[in-house]
Amino acid sequence: MSQTYSLPVLFVPDVVVLPGMVVPIPLDDAAQATVDAARASETGKLLVAPRLDDRYPTYGVIASIVQVGRIPGGGIAAVVKGEQRAQIGTGTPGHGAALWVEVTEVDAVEVTDDDRELAGEYKKLVLAMLQRREAWQLIDAVNKMSDPSDLADTSGYASWLSDEQKRELLETPVTAARLRLLIEWTGDHLAESEVTEKIAEDVRAGMDKQQKEFLLRQQLAAIRKELGEDEPEGADDYRGRVEAADLPEKVREAALREVGKLERASDQSPETGWIRTWLDTVLDLPWNTSTEDSTDVKGAREILDADHHGLDDVKDRIVEYLAVRARRAERGLQVVGGRGSGAVMVLAGPPGVGKTSLGESVARALGRKFVRVALGGVRDESEIRGHRRTYVGALPGRIVRAIGEAGSMNPVVLLDEIDKVGSDYRGDPAAALLEVLDPAQNHTFRDHYLDLDLDLSDVLFLATANVIENIPSALLDRMELVTLDGYTEDDKVAIARDYLLPRQAERAALTPDEVTVTDAALREIAANYTREPGVRQFERLLAKALRKAATNLAIESGEEETPTVPVTIDEPDLRDYLGRPRFTPESAERTAVPGVATGLAVTGMGGDVLFIEVNATEGEPGLKLTGQLGDVMKESAQIALSYVRAHAEQLGVDPKALDKTIHVHVPAGAVPKDGPSAGVTMVTALVSMATGRQVRSDVGMTGEVTLNGRVLPIGGVKQKLLAAQRNGLKTIFIPQRNEPDLDDVPAEVLDALDVRPMTDVAEIVAQALEVAVDAQVSAA
CATH class of the missing domain: 1.10.8.60 (Helicase, Ruva Protein; domain 3)
Structure with a gap:
């Protein structure tokens, strides 16, 4: 049963006394009065409690006075031994000048298996800590302890615990709770000690390595001196190169700042390598070097005509660009480095039409340097903007490298295969090209590696692409589009x-x-x-x-x-x-049976003919589509069938012929097909199948159709007409609204084809189908 009695209390500010501890305590006047009161009492004991600033203590330790005497400094101290944890109650009267309080002993409880398990775990941690400090005598003492409560209270001597943690242990009477706290705190401290020792060991090893490298470098310098070899460039050499280089003012300031860092850095620091590489890159760029453009407009056109046949649109645009710059030079206007004075064009067309080789001719006509940047398959934004210098192996982007390779600030840069740029988790290179190809922004292009403004406004950018649709619209909007649709x-x-x-x-x-x-x-x-x-x-x-x-x-x-x-x-x-010819006219053979119509399409390889086949079988009325069609072509087939059913009488179609399973097939099923230009061809094929009338073998058509039979405009008219001519077609139906596009078609193609702009698909069907057999007999 817990005992309650009165004891004088000794408040200690700098130490926390736990049961079992023997501690010397310096005595001031108040503490001396407490010790005197305790020695004069019947029990001869006192209560030692921590002095707290924010509250009154709730627990203390009943202690006996072992000895009172003077310490080496001349003061008086009392050696006390903690015996029993006690809870502090209210103040009580007592003799002497000491403060007396009512205390209640904390009874010892029976030791449980949980206490023993926790005590064993804590003992392992304590022994590990003591072994690290090589305290062998304490290790023997701890090994002999078996009582979990006594083992937990030895933590009062632990130097790795703070006073706040020890006060919390004092105020935790339950043995298991104290052991859990100690296991957590000691484990954390042990892990921290291991990390600290590892870091210290690494630092010592690094210092030893640096000392070794320093000695070797000194020996290497002595060997170089004896051999008469030059020393590698130091900070002084770079400072001289920067001051002697022809650099813009802001670039010079940035370079001198880096030279200052190089001067302050140690030769063994990895940062010196980064700074040297950056300075070499900056000094190698032609910041104020530009080639002089040719002012002979006629001569430039002759060069372009000598290198390439046709391609008048591109040649005209280059000659116009050159003529404007020549006039600016004559009138003393700024030419080199002028904001927005460059040009950005994208040459779009199928492979083999001369897009890439045209760039070299343009550079030769202008008298500029030529650089080709291959973008096909590029998926990393850093390829355009460069890597940040903090990365290992960082490099400037391809644009900066192209400028350095050209050796001038106004080269012709060919961005080859810009439509084949991809994107993934490393970023979108097409988005990075927005700043490069925008004439209003590229005078301050900033590469991540250089971290300096680079003026690209006088660079003539030529991009090549096979499929315009693969170029992001925001990027395409920043370039002048010049199409090369193919050759006759x-x-x-x-x-x-x-x-x-x-x-x-x-x-x-x-x-x-x-x-x-x-x-x-x-x-x-x-x-x-x-x-x-x-x-x-x-x-x-x-x-x-x-x-x-x-x-x-x-x-x-x-x-x-x-x-x-x-x-x-x-x-x-x-x-x-x-060998034998690879291609023979096949329109007559393919359209020899009803239900087959010849359409025109555009692919990444240029224009091509597209045969659409329609058949009907007995079964549930519906539409079956094959040939790996895209969503747009599937919708075109549904619209075409709906139109033919709604206008069956007008088209001369028996409605019962459409109450079957209608199968629409586009051959070459391994090739995906999509696009809004097959509607009129599907309507013609459906009517041909339903009426049994063949489609004329010399007829081709293109255009989208609405539910009311209106023919909508499409794209790629020139490429489609070129394909029609190559395949031996004679009569071509196109949408009426595409008639202005015929201005871009070569005259010899228009002379070879009968191009008929149409607005109603019913008129196309009437002119495209062969005359019915009955009508032929009547006419005879």
Whole structure:
């Protein structure tokens, strides 16, 4: 049972006394009075409690006075031994000048298994801490302790616990609770000690390494001095280079700041390497270097015409740009570095039409340096804006590297395959290009690596793309669009005769006296061996023919002693050199049965014909679509069927013929197809199937249709008409609202085709279908 009695209380400010502790306590006048009162009492004991600033203590330790005497400083101290934890009650009267309080002993409770388990865990932590400090005598004492409460109260001697933590232990009478607190605090301190020791060990190892490297560097310097080799560039060398370089003022200030950091940094610091690399990059850029543009407008046009056939839109735009700059130079206006004085154009068209090679011709016509930046497959924004210098292996972006490679601030930069830029978790390069290609912003382009404003306003940017739809609209809005839709058959023959044939003959080491290719052969290759918008495959076939010719000449010269007869490759000879023609007119064969119509489409490879087949089978009325169609083409098929059903009488269709399962198929099912230009073709194919009338084999069509039969405008008219001519079509139906687009179509194409702008799909159907057999008999 707990005992309650009165004891004088001794408040101690700097130490917390727990049961079992023997502590010397310096005595002032108040403390001396408390000790005297205790020694004069019957029990000879006193209560030792912590002095708190914010509240009155609730627990203390009943202690006995072991000894009172003087300490080395001359003062008086009492050695007390804590015996029992007690709860402090109210004040009571007592003799002497001391403060007396009523205290209640905290009874010891029976030791539980939980107490023993916690005590064992805490003992392991204490022993680990003592072993770290090599306190072997204390380790023996702790090992001998078996009472969990006594073990917990030894924490009063723990130097790693604060006074606040010890007061909390004093005020926690339950043994298990005290042990849990001690396990948490001691474990945290032990982990912190291990981390601190590891850091200290790493620091010591690093210092040893630095001392070793310093010694080796001193020895290396002595060896270099004996060998007469130059020392690597130091901060003084960079300061001299910066001051001597022709840099803009802000760039010079930034470079000198970095030189100051280099001067203050240690040679062993990794930062010195970053600073040196950054300074080298800045000093290598042509900040104030620009080439002088040619002012000969006529000569520039002659260069462009000599390098490329056709492409008048691009040539006109370059000549206009050059003419304006020439006038600005004549009138003393700012030309180099002027805000917005550069140009940004995107050359869009199928492969093989000369988009990339045009950039070199433009640079030569302007008298500028040329740099090509390949963007196909780029998915990291840092490729455009550069990496921040904090990253290992950081580099400036491709734009800055292109400027450095060109050696001038006004080169022609070709951004190749801009439509094939991707995006992922590393950012969107297309978004980074917005600032590069905006004439109103690129005079202050900031690369992440340089972190300096770079003026790109005088750079002539040319971008190339195959599919405009793949370019983000915000990026496309910042560029002038120039389309290169492909070449006509006459263009291909002229390009082959003037450019491709001489180049391939030179590669095959053939002269015009040895091999001649006739225009008829070139036209046959363009018509029946290749059906591409460009001339890339055309050039491959020419190279193949010339290689065979070179082989034949080598065989003949080895077998005969007479001079070799020159080889002439004419149209009949192409089978021997290139094999059979790869393409033959197929519209007549494909449209020989009702339900097949010829449409026109645009792909990434240029214009092409598209055959749409329709069939009907017995079954539940509905629509079945095959051919890997996109959502837009699926909707076009549904609209076409709805229109034909609603206007069956007008179109001469028996409504019962549509109460079946209608199957619409677009061949080449492995190729995805989509786009809003197949509506009129599907309507024509449906009416052909339902009436049994064939579609004319020489007819092609393009356009979207509404539920009321109106023909809506589409895009890519020029590419589609070029494809129609290549495939031997004669009559082409286009939307009425696309008639202005015919101005861009070459005259020879319009002469070869009967292009009919239409507004009503019923008129297209009436003109596209063959005359019915009954009507032919009546006419006869």
